[in-house]
Amino acid sequence: MGKPAILTVDDDPGVSRAVARDLRRRYGEEYRILRAASAAEGLEVLRELKLRGGRVAVMLADYRMPQMNGIEFLEQAMDVFPQARRALLTAYADTDAAISAINVVDVDHYLLKPWDPPEEKLYPVIDALIEAWQEAGDREVEDIRVVGHRWSVPSFKIRDFLARNLVPYRWFGADEPEGLRLLEAAGRGPESVPLVVTADGAALAQPTTAEVAEAVGLSTAPGRDFYDLVIIGGGPAGLGAAVYGASEGLRTVLVEKRAIGGQAGQSSRIENYLGFPDGVSGAQLTERARRQAGKFEAELLTTKDVVSLAARGPAKVITFADGSEISAHAVLLATGVAYRPLEAAGVAELTGRGVYYGSASTEGPACRDTDVYIVGGANSAGQAALFFAQYARTVTLVVRGASLESSMSYYLIQQLAAIDNIHVRTRTQVVGAHGDEHLAEITLNDDKTGTTTTVPCGSMFVFIGAEPRTDWLGDIVARDDRGFVFTGPDLLTDGKRPRGWDRDRDPFYLESSVPGIFAAGDVRAGSVKRVASAVGEGAMAVTLVHRYLEAP
Template sequence: MAKPAILTVDDDPAVSRAVARDLRRQYGEDYRIVRADSGQEALDTLKELKLRGEQVAVLLADYRMPAMNGLQFLEAAMDLFPRARRVLLTAYADTDAAIQAINIVDLDHYLLKPWHPPEEKLYPVIDAMLEAWKAAPDRPSADVKIVGHRWSAPSFAVRDFLARNMISYRWYTTDDAEGQRLLTAAGLTPNDVPLVVTTEGKPLINPTEAELATHVGLTTTPTTDFYDLVVVGGGPAGLGAAVYGASEGLRTVLLEQRATGGQAGQSSRIENYLGFPDGVSGAQLTDRARRQAIKFGAELLTACRATRLDIQGNTRILHFEDGTTIASHAVILATGVSYRRLTAPGLEHLHGRGVYYGSAATEAPSCTDQDVYIVGGANSAGQAAMFFSRYARNVHLVIRAPNLNASMSQYLIDQIAAVPTITIHPCTEIAAAHGEEHLEHLELRPVDGGPSRTVPATWLFIFIGAEPRTDWLDGTVARDPRGFVLTGPDLLTGDEPPPGWHLPRDPYHLESNVPGVFAAGDVRADSVKRVASAVGEGAMAVSLVHRYLLEGQ
């Protein structure tokens, strides 16, 4: 099998030869060093490598190249080798280039020229890139194929599930020649979609998420039936708990119903998270956290929907939709929240066909040069507005409040104000949605009850409210009237212990009314709805789990 490639591109032949020489001297034994003198030549080389089925580990591109600069090349290269780590070379500290690179291509590193001595300035960077690349091996789903209708909720659901789980796929509509060939080969008609063809050539007709996960290489079954710690939910709090639990020696399994990352994983850019001064995408942060948890030995299971929690002595038993169970000493509930559904007429009918809850990144390229409407005034809506402004002709932010000051971080308010294609519609709500095959018009109405107006619209993304997914805890775990899990001092409202509590001590800060069952992140009552606080609570919950286990339960 051919060695993985490290590709470098620079229009200065002397610089190109120099970087290739330094790379070959350090990495030539295990990697093939490929160099190009222009962005187009480098792209042509990548296409040849792709057709031959070879791998590319790292891409190093000079920023200032004629015809196609380094950013344009890296952005195009992502379509061919999305796993390849990306490094931008520049002759001086060009801050604008760095920010642009981070926003466009999720740049992994920014390297100044000259890089001498390479032992100090070049090799440590490439070592880190190669370690990260090797830690996320290719999934066997690179050639998964989907055939479906353009405006179909089930087809969108399949694509969104794969995208959020970072599974590469090829998408064909029923009008595409290749899509028709795949339907014919499977003995199906355009009415039998979505069709998913796995890498092994197995056809799946409108598969469930569990079926899809099983056939595209995601882990869905545990290796054992008893753990020290079960973490329910794969958002920032759950991933933080999995990392700290596994790193501190607990047999840890994380259960996620849909895709790790949660709402934060859908964010196009998180800019107020400690340690990332230039921001980080939710997908990138999620990928790093997932790899970190796995490195420490945590199991991560996908498409696991918990339906009940039972308490049997010192054992906590989780029941799942498929009838299976997992038992453990302790449980951390980190299921987060889901966006609240709008009840305006027409929205439910058009869900997945122009109406979406959360940031449907898979749809962003289709929004090019069109108007996009976003409902919500918190950070998630603001981040989506900035993201879609890169594609859409205009972005309309619809909010019920007079302004964004009460619900959005100031840095996002400032960014939105600086983008002329983003328009804020204050004191406004969605009154109705209209369309047959897909969304065509929206009715916007003043919140004071004034007359509504109809606007043409094909895209509506909704980011409102926060509803915890905790109905499955009925009768076991105490919650507030809105469904958020009560923990610690919030449970101590009188002289009597909380229902179900039998220990002589009070519940720990993040502990529920059931000893050994903790809550972290957005699902916890009165929590701070921020990524950093969720990660912190996940780590804190693990320390409390240790205390609980040491006291003999």
């Protein structure tokens, strides 16, 4: 098949020659360095490569080009080589457009011109793009097709599961011509939806998420019976621990029930995370962390539901819902929190049919020209409002408190205030949700005036409160009355160690009431509910695991 290609597209001959020269000097032995003088020429080059069975690893496009700018070119180029990594060449004045492209068009990076010295400003970016392309595999995006009903709860769960696990798929309504053809080809009727058709032609009717995960190549079974460290939960704390644990030589497995990334992985944009001055989406951060953990050979398991944890001598034993078990020297609880259910008439019946918990970014395009309501006043709700405002006619934040200032970061409040179709209703609660096949209206109670009104609503996204949902732990570790896990100094009462503690030392800072069982991130009592602090605690937990293994 020959060398894979790195394509640059720039209408400025001087810039085009310079970038090609620098790329050829570093990558010329292993990659073909191709140039195009316009977006149209670049697309022609890509189509010719496609016909000849060629491969493209990286595409660089200048933002300011006549007829078709770099963002528009990369958007069309994705249809030809969807696995190629994408970056914009841009001047400082156009960085806002570049940032928008990263968040909207799935551009991976942008490079400021000039990039001298290339050893510092060009090559590290290209190295990362090539590594990402190699990690994804030299293959086309698998053609996963899902047939279902727009307002079907099982159909939504499959789409949401695939999206949150970053598995590309194509959606077809069961009443659309292509959807009907797929059902007929699979020998199924409309009652069989959701139907998932894999790249090799296997058809799964009404599959579980575990069956879908196995079919699309996600890891669902542990590779061994015993580990140094088992991490339960795949959010920022769990991923941070997986990277540090595996990189430091611990046999590490991360177990996640739903999707790697946790609640942070659903965030449309995180702007206050250190090292990302232009912001990063939860999906991008999750993808990078997942690849990083895989690089160090940490195992990442999805759709594994942990139902119990026990200490059997020095070993910690984890039992899954299917009855299987794995054991480890140490366990890290990083299960985070879940959004609290909204207690209002009709909400439970319409969940998955217009009512959603979390951002459910798969619903963005479907919200076009509708009225969207977001319940909650914390950062996650604000980020969701910014995301859905791109699609919806109006977005209304329904906030129980008197203002946003007590629960939301200042920068988010400022951004919300600057967008015309975003509105905020304070001291207001949702008291009802109405609709037959799907959500159509909600009833709001205004605590300021005591009045109740019913308004049209296309979709409602709920971000209220946080519950650790640690009931499955039983009495093995000490928890507070809300279920958060006590660790370290919080376990000491008047200087006395917790009951049953059998070590000649106090519990380590992130250690629970059982030696060798640790907690990090939002599930830990007293933790700071931020992505950065969760990652930090995950890293710190690995250091404490080492101390535990050296002197239990």
